[in-house]
Amino acid sequence: MTPIFHLALLHDWEDAQRTGAYTVSTRGRTLAEEGFIHASRADQWTGVRDRFYADVAEPMVLLQIDPALLDVPVIDEEPFPGATETFPHIYGPLPVTAVVKTIPLDQRVAVEAPAGRTPSPAAPAAPVRPDVPQESFTRAYFREVFFNVAVVSIVLLVGTSGMALGATLPGDAGPAVGGLLGLVLGILLAVRVYRYRHPRPER
Known part of the structure; x- marks a missing residue:
């Protein structure tokens, strides 16, 4: 079975070895708080490390887990x-017996990706300002949820405004025409906002 991976602080992993189970979900969050343990595939863990653990100074290990x-x-x-x-x-505690390999990350050891997939490069971590708190995975998750809700709200608001304006037009088709035009304008505006928020990477 294809292995999965989890980034762990060394002291958390040492605690798990003493208790027999690992119960840290992600940086700053426990399994009890999050409801599951975050994991990655071979081509994903370097990106997670660079985004959420770039400023970690203490030793870390990469846990290679056999899902079977x-x-x-x-x-x-x-x-x-x-x-x-x-x-x-992973929806439950991670038994230490399921961890088939631990890789110290201070050497940035590369992990082979499954066939047909390209692993993320183990690029040097970006410099981090000590006075700026790093965003947690949960915070990033809810920020993205709120953004998507805002985009949908834009479409609904513009569409509703179009219906209201269409109601002032003569004929029974006014609200429908206004609503359709408002919906189209709302979608176009939402696409512009989404592309501004998620620009395409340069090739």
């Missing part, structure tokens, strides 16, 4: 609505 050795569900889910990829989530 888990006695809890592993579900591939979107980290937030509209995401373009899914991540494996």
Whole structure:
């Protein structure tokens, strides 16, 4: 079975070895708080590390997990609505016996990706300002949810405004025409906002 991976602080992993189970969900969040343990595939963990752990100074390890050795569900889910990829989530404690390999990350050891997939490059971590708090995974998740809700609200607001304006036109078709035009304008505006928020990467 294809392995999955989890980024762990060394002291958290050492605690798990003493108790027999690992119960940290992600940086600053426990399994009890999050409801599951965040994990990644081989081509995903470097991106997660660079985004959420770039400023971590203490030792870290990469846990290589064999899903076949888990006695809890592993579900591939979107980290937030509209995401373009899914991540494996472990819905329960991670027994240390399911961790088949630990890799110290101070050497930035590369992990081979599954056939047909390209691993993310292990690029040097971006410099981090010490006076700026780093965004947690949960905070990023809810920020993305609120953004998507705002985009949908724009479409509904413009569409409703179009119907109201259409009601002032002569004929029974006025509200329908106004609503349709408002909906089209709302979608176009939402697309512009979404593209501004999620610019396409340069090739």
